Amino acid sequence: xxxxxxxxxxxxxxxxxxxxxxxxxxxxxxxxxxxxxxxxxxxxxxxxxxxxxxxxxxxxxxxxxxxxxxxxxxxxxxxxxxxxxxxxxxxxxxxxxxxxxxxxxxxxxxxxxxxxxxxxxxxxxxxxxxxxxxxxxxxxxxxxxxxxxxxxxxxxxxxxxxxxxxxxxxxxxxxxxxxxxxxxxxxxxxxxxxxxxxxxxxxxxxxxxxxxxxxxxxxxxxxxxxxxxxxxxxxxxxxxxxx
Amino acid sequence: xxxxxxxxxxxxxxxxxxxxxxxxxxxxxxxxxxxxxxxxxxxxxxxxxxxxxxxxxxxxxxxxxxxxxxxxxxxxxxxxxxxxxxxxxxxxxxxxxxxxxxxxxxxxxxxxxxxxxxxxxxxxxxxxxxxxxxxxxxxxxxxxxxxxxxxxxxxxxxxxxxxxxxxxxxxxxxxxxxxxxxxxxxxxxxxxxxxxxxxxxxxxxxxxxxxxxxxxxxxxxxxxxxxxxxxxxxxxxxxxxxxxxxxxxxxxxxxxxxxxxxxxxxxxx
Numbered sequence: 294x295x296x297x298x299x300x301x302x303x304x305x306x307x308x309x310x311x312x313x314x315x316x317x318x319x320x321x322x323x324x325x326x327x328x329x330x331x332x333x334x335x336x337x338x339x340x341x342x343x344x345x346x347x348x349x350x351x352x353x354x355x356x357x358x359x360x361x362x363x364x365x366x367x368x369x370x371x372x373x374x375x376x377x378x379x380x381x382x383x384x385x386x387x388x389x390x391x392x393x394x395x396x397x398x399x400x401x402x403x404x405x406x407x408x409x410x411x412x413x414x415x416x417x418x419x420x421x422x423x424x425x426x427x428x429x430x431x432x433x434x435x436x437x438x439x440x441x442x443x444x445x446x447x448x449x450x451x452x453x454x455x456x457x458x459x460x461x462x463x464x465x466x467x468x469x470x471x472x473x474x475x476x477x478x479x480x481x482x483x484x485x486x487x488x489x490x491x492x493x494x495x496x497x498x499x500x501x502x503x504x505x506x507x508x509x510x511x512x513x514x515x516x517x518x519x520x521x522x523x524x525x526x527x528x529x530x531x532x533x534x535x536x
Numbered sequence: 537x538x539x540x541x542x543x544x545x546x547x548x549x550x551x552x553x554x555x556x557x558x559x560x561x562x563x564x565x566x567x568x569x570x571x572x573x574x575x576x577x578x579x580x581x582x583x584x585x586x587x588x589x590x591x592x593x594x595x596x597x598x599x600x601x602x603x604x605x606x607x608x609x610x611x612x613x614x615x616x617x618x619x620x621x622x623x624x625x626x627x628x629x630x631x632x633x634x635x636x637x638x639x640x641x642x643x644x645x646x647x648x649x650x651x652x653x654x655x656x657x658x659x660x661x662x663x664x665x666x667x668x669x670x671x672x673x674x675x676x677x678x679x680x681x682x683x684x685x686x687x688x689x690x691x692x693x694x695x696x697x698x699x700x701x702x703x704x705x706x707x708x709x710x711x712x713x714x715x716x717x718x719x720x721x722x723x724x725x726x727x728x729x730x731x732x733x734x735x736x737x738x739x740x741x742x743x744x745x746x747x748x749x750x751x752x753x754x755x756x757x758x759x760x761x762x763x764x765x766x767x768x769x770x771x772x773x774x775x776x777x778x779x780x781x782x783x784x785x786x787x788x789x790x791x792x793x794x795x796x797x798x799x800x801x802x803x804x805x
Binding site: 339340344367368369370371373374377379381383384385394395398399440443444509 | 708712715723727
């Protein structure tokens with residue numbers, strides 16, 4: 294197992310967000326998390342990246358528990374990329390500057406070698422002509438693609454996507470999903486919290502339905518999305534509505 | 537011209553006439569009424585004496601160079617110390633607790649005491665320790681007093697700037713594996729400092745004026761020079777000249793700060 298989540302518990306004050314969530318993710322697998330807002334999708338992703346400390350439970354990355362309190366989170370975060378709903382590009386840096394910052398500061402590459410790597414990434418995702426633009430000169434879709442490139446520049450072993458298309462105009466959703474399909478085809482291990490059921494059906498190996506901080510149903514994408522066993526999933530997907 | 541444009545041009549023309557007339561009426565009233573006051577001839581002679589103005593103005597301008605010099609070498613010190621205090625005050629690690637406490641104490645003290653008191657205490661107190669020349673100069677210690685006081689204010693401005701950077705920016709930087717220090721230095725501070733430039737501009741304008749307070753402890757800058765002329769000539773006109781010189785600097789500076797503030801507001805909306 295690449296990543297194993299075991300009995301995750303997390304509360305914000307009196308709000309019990311994760312209530313014993315467990316999940317195994319194999320190397321190269323793409324898992325989509327679905328569920329209504331507040332079901333805990335974002336929190337799961339943020340705990341995996343150690344942005345939110347867990348109250349209890351364990352997260353095994355290659356068999357090592359990274360949720361161990363007191364562990365230095367920095368080297369672990371470098372192995373796990375995350376992309377946010379609101380892009381969160383650094384507004385005072387160009388697109389390329391956003392991407393170069395972490396590899397440069399963390400000693401991954403520098404100078405010409407770094408510029409070449411970053412140039413190649415922009416090339417791959419069709420953004421070469423926007424490298425020197427500032428975030429406010431880019432469309433939402435372009436910004437989100439830059440955010441993906443920024444995470445990829447650290448060569449992460451796992452990529453987490455937190456509703457990355459939810460803040461986009463409908464006509465810009467496609468270009469971001471294309472990027473994710475591309476990563477999928479390169480066998481990147483991915484966990485994707487999403488409302489894009491079409492993407493989940495097409496790209497996910499497995500789909501997990503979250504409700505009140507637990508996984509209520511998990512299985513092959515097509516089965517969960519078209520013929521779920523659980524009533525909660527049927528309600529969420531509105532499958533019982535008769536046409 | 538469309539109907540709408542014609543209507544709006546007409547409105548503007550009428551508003552312009554109205555504003556011009558009312559302003560002219562007020563100015564005329566002042567010009568007529570003030571000279572009718574019983575003490576006006578005396579005030580005119582002792583505050584608006586053209587001959588004395590022309591005679592003392594070059595000397596005042598020369599003395600103002602010292603104000604500008606004190607101002608110029610205070611600014612970088614205030615910026616550095618203010619930023620340092622802001623960072624110290626937000627220091628998280630327990631080992632840095634003494635720094636944090638020191639910053640809190642410093643800011644409380646220097647924001648809580650009137651500037652002129654700080655200038656007296658430091659400007660007279662430290663040279664009183666019997667330091668050798670030139671380290672006993674009230675010029676140096678008066679400036680230090682200004683730097684300390686203004687750093688405390690500027691530190692609070694920087695801190696509000698740091699807090700105004702949205703947590704999602706920190707999350708994004710942290711998620712890449714950057715250290716706390718790098719997140720601060722490369723992501724939070726550049727945005728924070730830009731945001732508080734207009735607020736700091738206003739502090740600089742206040743500082744430019746407060747340099748004149750050093751006249752109370754010795755340096756012959758413009759206010760003291762004006763006082764000297766006043767005593768020599770038994771006339772207050774040099775103070776008016778000094779005020780005009782200050783205005784010549786502070787009004788453009790204020791407009792520039794407003795311009796920066798407006799530009800920032802537009803950029804964010």
